[in-house]
Amino acid sequence: MSRAGIIRLWLPALAVGAGILTLMLGLAAGGYDPLLALAALWRGALGSPDAILSALLPRAIPLIIIGLGIGLAFRAGALNIGAEGQFYAGAIAATWVGVSLSAWPRLVAVPVVLAASLAAGLLWASVPVLLRLRFGVLEVISTLLLNFVAEALVSWMVQGPLQESKHIYPQSDPLPLAARLPQLPGTRLHLGLVVALGLAGLLWVFGTRTLLGFQLRATGANPLAARVMGGVNTRRVFGLALAVSGALAGLAGGCEVSGTSFALFQSLSPGYGFTAIAVALLARLNPLATIGTGLLFAALEAGSSAMQREAQVPAVVVSVVEAVIIIAVLLADSAQRRRLLAEAGT
Amino acid sequence: MDLDLLTSFLASAVRVATPLLLAALGETVTERGGVINLGVEGAMLGGALAAALGASGSGLWSGAVAATLAGLVVAAVFAVITVRAGADQIITGTAMTLGVVGLTGTIYRRVYGPEGVGLSLPTFPVQAVPGLSRIPVLGPALFQQSILTYLAYLAVPLVWWLLFRTRWGLQLRAAGESARDSRAAGVNVGRVRTVGVLVGGALAGLAGASLVLAQVGTFAEKMTAGRGFIAIAIVVLGAWNPVRVMGAALFFGAAMALQFLFQSFALGIPYQLFLMLPYLLTLAVLAGAWGRTTAPADLGRSEM
Numbered sequence: 001m002s003r004a005g006i007i008r009l010w011l012p013a014l015a016v017g018a019g020i021l022t023l024m025l026g027l028a029a030g031g032y033d034p035l036l037a038l039a040a041l042w043r044g045a046l047g048s049p050d051a052i053l054s055a056l057l058p059r060a061i062p063l064i065i066i067g068l069g070i071g072l073a074f075r076a077g078a079l080n081i082g083a084e085g086q087f088y089a090g091a092i093a094a095t096w097v098g099v100s101l102s103a104w105p106r107l108v109a110v111p112v113v114l115a116a117s118l119a120a121g122l123l124w125a126s127v128p129v130l131l132r133l134r135f136g137v138l139e140v141i142s143t144l145l146l147n148f149v150a151e152a153l154v155s156w157m158v159q160g161p162l163q164e165s166k167h168i169y170p171q172s173d174p175l176p177l178a179a180r181l182p183q184l185p186g187t188r189l190h191l192g193l194v195v196a197l198g199l200a201g202l203l204w205v206f207g208t209r210t211l212l213g214f215q216l217r218a219t220g221a222n223p224l225a226a227r228v229m230g231g232v233n234t235r236r237v238f239g240l241a242l243a244v245s246g247a248l249a250g251l252a253g254g255c256e257v258s259g260t261s262f263a264l265f266q267s268l269s270p271g272y273g274f275t276a277i278a279v280a281l282l283a284r285l286n287p288l289a290t291i292g293t294g295l296l297f298a299a300l301e302a303g304s305s306a307m308q309r310e311a312q313v314p315a316v317v318v319s320v321v322e323a324v325i326i327i328a329v330l331l332a333d334s335a336q337r338r339r340l341l342a343e344a345g346t
Numbered sequence: 347m348d349l350d351l352l353t354s355f356l357a358s359a360v361r362v363a364t365p366l367l368l369a370a371l372g373e374t375v376t377e378r379g380g381v382i383n384l385g386v387e388g389a390m391l392g393g394a395l396a397a398a399l400g401a402s403g404s405g406l407w408s409g410a411v412a413a414t415l416a417g418l419v420v421a422a423v424f425a426v427i428t429v430r431a432g433a434d435q436i437i438t439g440t441a442m443t444l445g446v447v448g449l450t451g452t453i454y455r456r457v458y459g460p461e462g463v464g465l466s467l468p469t470f471p472v473q474a475v476p477g478l479s480r481i482p483v484l485g486p487a488l489f490q491q492s493i494l495t496y497l498a499y500l501a502v503p504l505v506w507w508l509l510f511r512t513r514w515g516l517q518l519r520a521a522g523e524s525a526r527d528s529r530a531a532g533v534n535v536g537r538v539r540t541v542g543v544l545v546g547g548a549l550a551g552l553a554g555a556s557l558v559l560a561q562v563g564t565f566a567e568k569m570t571a572g573r574g575f576i577a578i579a580i581v582v583l584g585a586w587n588p589v590r591v592m593g594a595a596l597f598f599g600a601a602m603a604l605q606f607l608f609q610s611f612a613l614g615i616p617y618q619l620f621l622m623l624p625y626l627l628t629l630a631v632l633a634g635a636w637g638r639t640t641a642p643a644d645l646g647r648s649e650m
Binding site for chain 2: 026134140314316323327
């Protein structure tokens with residue numbers, strides 16, 4: 001195997017190692033007990049069947065679904081940094097529809113709730129698509145800014161139109177049983193996992209076996225060449241990828257409301273939309289690898305909650321680990337590109 | 347609307363615009379060199395925490411200096427990863443902001459307790475400029491502000507001079523238009539870009555200080571709430587020109603100050619709609635600015 005190939009294979013492990021090492025050094029420097037923290041991290045993520053089924057896997061579901069969408073968008077060259085907002089758009093729609101479906105059979109109500117969240121995410125992401133294609137506004141900026149709009153919207157919803165019927169707490173009424181995704185008895189794991197795995201398979205087939213999937217990669221790799229040489233409608237492909245990635249983030253919000261939280265409130269997402277960027281990048285935008293990296297970051301998220309409970313280390317520290325992992329992947333990528341260029345030059 | 351209300355609205359608009367102006371001026375310098383730094387949000391947030399720590403430890407000016415240094419450090423890391431190693435600027439900037447959110451949250455809770463109690467910090471006093479502050483309406487709005495606002499005013503001609511009247515500014519702008527051509531002409535592209543990023547980081551850090559020490563008087567996790575990203579939009583709206591950037595920053599300050607004004611009217615409109623307003627306005631303005639401004643040609647392009 002070539003040197004580049006070996007690096008490619010080991011890169012995710014190296015990046016994660018760099019992230020964990022940074023965490024340990026930082027914690028030691030901050031006066032925490034790094035080994036106690038690491039033990040808590042492990043226990044919270046993988047220490048028991050309950051940790052895996054009720055903490056790790058439920059967190060992996062939104063991360064995988066959003067990560068798949070971000071991977072799709074990035075592949076087409078659409079830098080969607082707004083998954084957090086699209087997630088909330090989906091969560092709002094799922095709650096709105098869900099609370100009014102108590103009389104419906106579950107077999108119908110749940111798909112309707114999920115479809116509503118999908119549509120809301122699609123709609124929310126259509127704004128940046130329109131702004132980019134019609135007005136030339138960079139999707140990086142527009143998707144980012146819409147995150148703040150979505151957060152304000154949730155804040156309004158849970159204190160306004162969707163507030164629970166007693167009007168005391170800033171949250172929605174709980175979803176009726178009919179609108180909830182079935183859970184594995186005795187755990188918090190819900191059917192959304194099957195949705196996530198199914199989508200990963202579907203997107204893998206789409207990316208490797210269809211013409212549109214090929215056009216998508218061509219558009220991301222070199223839009224000019226794709227348009228001129230390949231006859232690809234790059235604007236359409238770009239817009240489609242961005243819109244679908246929004247739809248998936250919205251669906252993740254719907255799954256979260258229908259499968260885990262059963263209600264809408266302000267801090268519903270602990271930053272899934274941003275973590276999923278790391279998930280997608282570490283997976284090299286590959287749908288099947290996204291399952292693995294989604295599980296990995298879910299383990300970090302689940303473990304960080306335990307770390308806060310047991311070692312008093314603020315859970316938010318996990319963002320630092322994510323940032324280090326993203327940057328490690330970027331650095332390895334650019335180093336590899338340079339080497340290829342250097343080899344081509346000689 | 348009576349004049350007192352108008353004056354106090356304009357004064358709060360200028361106060362709110364100050365951190366936006368500082369950060370946007372810094373990002374103008376960075377982007378003129380062809381680098382887009384989404385980590386400006388993180389540099390600002392890092393500056394905000396450093397300002398809080400510095401000011402509660404040893405006075406307001408220590409806070410401002412610590413904030414500037416914090417912004418500088420965040421920008422230095424960004425510069426090493428993007429300018430030196432050639433990694434993607436957009437994703438690096440996003441990751442930097444993500445990392446600083448985690449770091450500031452952790453340090454804040456470590457220093458001020460796990461729940462992060464409401465922190466009350468000293469703030470820079472309002473100092474009226476003799477004479478100018480007596481101009482009706484505009485005088486008190488523009489010239490009864492804190493020293494950091496006056497610093498921001500001063501930074502406008504300074505940045506303009508730096509960009510358009512110095513040799514370094516010429517090299518920076520050349521590097522922003524075409525790294526390849528500038529290198530052929532003997533410009534050390536890596537160095538001018540790095541300095542451009544550092545200037546941006548220092549000003550973003552100072553922007554964080556002005557947010558904490560001249561506007562809010564406390565620190566909270568994620569308190570910059572996208573102001574760094576708005577600053578990037580302000581740079582676009584201001585067409586990468588310091589003077590026009592100032593106009594754009596004041597416009598956004600007014601949009602953000604609107605919520606205070608409307609709250610005092612008690613119109614019964616949900617306050618969250620006013621929270622959305624600056625972001626929606628940014629999008630609308632960016633859409634409207636299309637085709638009328640030109641970005642530095644090499645902006646955002648990683649260089650091999």
